[in-house]
Amino acid sequence: MTRKGPGNPGGVPRWVGRGPGNPRGVPRWVGAWRGVGLGRLLGFPVRLDLSWFAGLAVLVLLSRELWAPAVAGPAAVGLSAVFAVAFFGCVLVHELAHALAARAVGVPTAEIRLFIFGGVARITSEPADPGAEVLVAMAGPLASVVLAGLADLASWTLPGPGGDLLALLFLGNLVVAGFNLLPGFPLDGGRVARALVWHLTGRRLLATRVTALLGRALAVTLVLGGAAAALWQQTPRWLPQVVLGLFLWQAAADGERSAARAQLLAGRAERG
Numbered sequence: 001m002t003r004k005g006p007g008n009p010g011g012v013p014r015w016v017g018r019g020p021g022n023p024r025g026v027p028r029w030v031g032a033w034r035g036v037g038l039g040r041l042l043g044f045p046v047r048l049d050l051s052w053f054a055g056l057a058v059l060v061l062l063s064r065e066l067w068a069p070a071v072a073g074p075a076a077v078g079l080s081a082v083f084a085v086a087f088f089g090c091v092l093v094h095e096l097a098h099a100l101a102a103r104a105v106g107v108p109t110a111e112i113r114l115f116i117f118g119g120v121a122r123i124t125s126e127p128a129d130p131g132a133e134v135l136v137a138m139a140g141p142l143a144s145v146v147l148a149g150l151a152d153l154a155s156w157t158l159p160g161p162g163g164d165l166l167a168l169l170f171l172g173n174l175v176v177a178g179f180n181l182l183p184g185f186p187l188d189g190g191r192v193a194r195a196l197v198w199h200l201t202g203r204r205l206l207a208t209r210v211t212a213l214l215g216r217a218l219a220v221t222l223v224l225g226g227a228a229a230a231l232w233q234q235t236p237r238w239l240p241q242v243v244l245g246l247f248l249w250q251a252a253a254d255g256e257r258s259a260a261r262a263q264l265l266a267g268r269a270e271r272g
């Protein structure tokens with residue numbers, strides 16, 4: 001999919017654009033660089049987007065003061081780096097759960113990619129029915145809740161900064177599960193909502209449009225809320241939320257377009 005050729009001189013991955021090869025609606029710019037391959041995990045290729053390194057740096061910067069007063073200075077930065085890597089490890093498990101569920105319902109995953117705001121399991125087609133969609137969508141948040149439980153249990157047995165790190169991982173996994181369960185498409189909760197509307201109306205494209213609208217509303221809330229908080233408190237701490245909102249807006253738009261295109265192709269296949 002990334003071969004260089006006359007129509008693709010830079011070897012830019014073709015799936016980067018919207019279309020049936022990008023059914024999860026990953027914004028085009030997310031795949032703008034190929035990133036760093038980490039090999040295969042359970043048969044799924046895993047790749048670090050170059051933006052992931054920025055995400056890692058932001059997470060270290062935001063968490064480095066949380067260990068005070070027990071740990072400060074370079075040791076705090078080191079602890080934050082361990083936390084950030086462990087957190088993205090948990091995000092990887094979340095995406096692996098989506099990919100395994102997709103495999104169980106017969107949908108292959110082309111790649112799992114970690115990027116600045118988390119990860120995405122790039123499945124190669126839409127699940128065939130609402131039940132399969134719910135299964136694939138819920139697998140990730142369920143994995144995050146299980147990881148949160150394990151981190152919480154472990155944090156009680158480990159004293160000191162190690163326990164604090166596990167307690168923060170507990171919170172981090174809950175945030176990942178909670179945020180992803182918000183009902184805006186293409187978040188996991190939005191996919192569950194889409195499956196529900198799809199089940200009730202029998203119309204997948206209508207279900208996508210309705211839940212993508214919720215996704216956009218969520219995006220606007222994040223952008224306006226983050227910008228207002230940043231201005232009010234005079235701190236750039238809220239800016240990641242603004243960027244996340246912009247990302248979600250783009251993802252909702254791209255997801256809607258790729259669903260429309262998949263619908264068109266499916267219609268053609270039925271007629272053919």
Ligand SMILES: [Zn+2]
Pocket residue numbers: 094098140141180188
């Ligand atoms: Zn997910």
